[in-house]
Amino acid sequence: MTRTDDDSWDITESVGATALSVALARARETECECPLFTDRYAQYFVDAAVERGWRPPSSGPMAERLRIIGGYAAARTKWFDEQFIAAGANGIEQAVILAAGLDARAWRLPWVHGTVVYEIDQPRVLEFKAETLAAHSARPAAGYCAVPVDLRQDWPKALRDAGFDPSAATVWSAEGLLSYLPAAGQDLLFERIVELSAPGSRVAVEAFSPRFFDPEYLERQAEQWRRIRESGAQTPNDLWYVEERTDLEQWLTGRGWKVAAIEALDLMRRYGRSPAADDEQTIPRSVFIEGRRPS
């Protein structure tokens, strides 16, 4: 599927369907013997999408890939959960989840009373989410505000119009987003985040690791994608912008933010979810970056 600068999608198509794959991974994690987190909403989303005709891959190379990256998805979810919880414990009561997809944190995390969570994603994705949660009478555990807007458009205006307060410290997250934005779009996104971030704000990001662009790794990935495509499945990398990026760690540091980062395999190890040696090449070469603007 070819991307365009103003493409849009429903939950079962194009980039929208990637949110379903994440929900599927969270539903599986929730059901496993020793989950890193529980997300009972994830299965609601999967079921609602299946009712709309979506079919999760059940066999073949794509199903195998989803199985292998389950540990990655679980570790990633846990890491972002911890970022929000730590921000709340440090007095931050405004959260913005960029490209929220089917992230159910506003419903399932123990938010500090008074916190407001803003979620940005495309309109049809947020509509599906709201309908599904309403069908289960789910209530958010914080103040909640959906901001249906494309992140390539003037989302800061939409966010302010929705009540976002740029003078209050904010915790931002970008999970499973940056690969779907071109490099220039990523730069603009972070310029805007920094502009809207009062002192004391934090940002949590999953980004391409510089190691992602290692030609040998890219070649092995291309081979995996080719096998998946031949099996008739859609491959999410067709939706990615594989372009070298600004080094976010350096960029944030240059703007006075304190930065810490951890590579995906190290994070998985930290949570006891290291992949089997044969599966290591399938794990996305991402880096998880935590930035804090001093108060």
Ligand code: SAM
């Ligand atoms: N962050 C969510 C999570 O981890 O559960 C969803 C991740 S999913 C892989 C990617 C999400 O990014 C989708 O929900 C998609 O709609 C959203 N997205 C990608 N590009 C976007 C854009 N330009 N504007 C708004 N949302 C976007």
